Amino acid sequence: MPKITIDGIECEVADGLNVIEAAKTIGIHIPHFCYHPALSLVGQCRMCLIELDPIPKLQTACSTFVKDGMVIRTNTEKVIKARKAIMEFLLINHPLDCPECDQAGECDLQNNSFEFGQGFSRFEEQKRTYSRDIPVGEKLVRIQDRCIHCTRCIRFFREIVQNEVMTYQWRGNNTAMTPLEQDGRRLDTNYSGNMHELCPCGALTLKDFRFKTRPWNLTNTESVCPLCSTGCNIFIDHKQRKIFRIRPRVNMAVNTWWICDIGRIEFKYAHSQTRIAGPRVKGADADWKTALDTAAGLLKTTGASATAILCSADATNEEALLVKKLAAALGCSAASLPAPGVDPLEMEDHLLLRADKAANTQGLKALGIVPDPALADKISGGAIKTLLLINPFNKQLAAALEGIRDAVAKIPNLVVLDHNETDFSKAAAVVLPGAVWAEKNGTFTNYKGLVQRITQAFAPAGKAREDFGILLALAQSAGADIACKTHIDAYNEIRDDLLKLEAQIKKDIEAKQKAAAEAEKA
Ligand code: SF4
Ligand code: SF4
Ligand code: FES
CATH class of the missing domain: 3.40.50.740 (Rossmann fold)
Incomplete structure (x- = not known):
């Protein structure tokens, strides 16, 4: 097991971990957007930059894997400055419409903006905008203005669902995530709902939950899905004796990070007229x-x-x-x-x-x-x-x-x-x-x-x-x-x-x- 030092703390961590996961084992959170442990590494959001001795340039924590003797710093002035620069860059086009965004309260972009955002913008030009509230199949709604191009959606559908239904369209400032529905690809997979948790901002929201309530008003009860014998681990999010949504609860021995859309959406019989x-x-x-x-x-x-x-x-x-x-x-x-x-x-x-x-x-x-x-x-x-x-x-x-x-x-x-x-x-x-x-x-x-x-x-x-x-x-x-x-x-x-x-x-x-x-x- 490699011995490493993170922010002055010496620790021994498992082989094969990247710096984000290694830091997590000693309670240090390195902010990130594009990295997800279940998806391939792309290292493209640059939010996870860290200092790694003796390399002069900042390194991405998601694509740096621990080696014996590594000395890592996650909270230096240089790192914080880089995070602030990334946030400023990401927020150039983001509408910052948190008051009407369904993701508010559980949004990585909002949380990182709170910690590393500047509270003002130097951007005087027009933000680029798209048509809003575009359905992505039956279950998701896309608001492209909010997208930060992390590509988690593209990789999730390609690698986990194994049905490539999202892709990039256009380039540079105009890049947009675009659903594909051709050559047997179906937008309505039985796992699309997982984008509700996976999209790090409010660009993809769950139709079934939109505008029903704010997440901080919900009580989260740990349970197990009853709808098939897999027994996926879930949270029942409820208020006033009513279920508002079902979310996956990570259990690597059962469902890893995901649940299917049957388990996510078919809870309505709990409150039915019958x-x-x-x-x-x-x-x-x-x-x-x-x-x-x-x-x-x-x-x-x-x-x-x-x-x-x-x-x-x-x-x-x-x-x-x-x-x-x-x-x-x-x-x-x-x-x-x-x-x-x-x-x-x-x-x-x-x-x-x-x-x-x-x-x-x-x-x-x-x-x-x-x-x-x-x-x-x-x-x-x-x-x-x-x-x-x-x-x-x-x-x-x-x-x-x-x-x-x-x-x-x-x-x-x-x-x-x-x-x-x-x-x-x-x-x-x-x-x-x-x-x-x-x-x-x-x-x-x-x-x-x-x-x-x-x-x-x-x-x-x-x-x-x-x-x-x-x-x-x-x-x-x-x-x-x-x-x-x-x-x-x-x-x-x-x-x-x-x-x-x-x-x-x-x-x-x-x-x-x-x-x-x-x-x-x-
Ligand atoms: S829609 Fe969400 S998950 Fe997809 S690239 Fe944009 S921010 Fe990332
Ligand atoms: S979420 Fe889907 S796969 Fe998991 S137990 Fe429920 S019905 Fe089965
Ligand atoms: S999380 Fe490392 S570059 Fe995006």
Whole structure:
């Protein structure tokens, strides 16, 4: 490991780091615009200039890699003067329209301008301007006046999305980022939304979030995307019990810096008009006690062989434990349904999205709640008279239920626990309104067995309750012996099972990769 000195601090850093990353390890921030750790180096914004002994000229920190004995200075008069000069240069044409810019408050250009800008301009000529608010596909809006030509957008689409949809047009002062849409290039990639964080100023903004609120008014809750089995790490940015946007949270073991646009934008069901407003019994509004007592009574009426629990893989691990305990107390089976042709490890694209559109298929598997093809036959044959159906709103469970939709709706003692209305909740004898993922605490196990925590951003909407509490009440009424009263107790009870599964999946993945490598060699 090279030993280097940065601003008089001696440190040992990992091999292969550039000076920006090396400085970060000891808490020194070197301002930069064009550099991003996931993208190729271009060294073109010159904001990251530093002094490097004994070289007389300033060097770019992004393209200088650490070597043993290096002496680096990041805060000398010469460096600060260079940063101020770069900022003055970048702001010649920038409109400085922060008060109406959506990026304000989380803008690298604004932050660096605050630190290194002069507060006045020597530029007396006309700023160059372009038409504003040009759509870049369905998801982004471009305001070229604000662009600082860092080329992050060009490199992101070329290198990460692998679809070159942005390029330069014109030269010098007139250079503009221009979307391309030809030769099979699509502006609407499933990853375009990442430019919301990646563009270092307000030149590319997210259509879905523009002018909705200021970022400093939002609370940021750490969570995990529930929309496929990758389990990308996210921030839920919310205010007054409403989600305003979803942003990626860096996790190098899962999603690196990115999320897909499905995960970013498809959270609207949390606040949709179809949220189940309150508990219902036989189609009429009911209070929670009546609904829970009726549901608990129904679950015991028809005997174990005519009773079943069918659960979507959007349940948390802790909820799945309670489902298992409830089933054991009732003596019935708890299962999911096989999703047609879905392999939890299969990718749907080259980057993050997986074919398995449920958050916790692997967690349910660890707890023994697995797809049971025979259950669909029993339901369509009329053998099931009592069914607790959990979260049929989940796309994957909905697809699996497609062929037995009518048979399920005709089950006399149908109890539905869900957050949004479906044909099943409309037909149910008892409806128990549950929570969406942003309203819950618990854990999901992703495709490779990694157990990840989801944190409640706000309380369930209206009269809805957390599914954990609803299942606990049902299991207790059924006489289950339950020591866990909170999701943390439940997690502690199942932790060993989950860790065993993680180790097993790791082995399976390695074996699969080895077999694929051998097949390629042969
Ligand atoms: S649009 Fe944004 S990301 Fe693209 S070059 Fe301009 S400033 Fe950089
Ligand atoms: S890849 Fe999957 S987990 Fe990641 S953001 Fe998209 S839908 Fe969510
Ligand atoms: S970050 Fe180094 S030149 Fe742009």
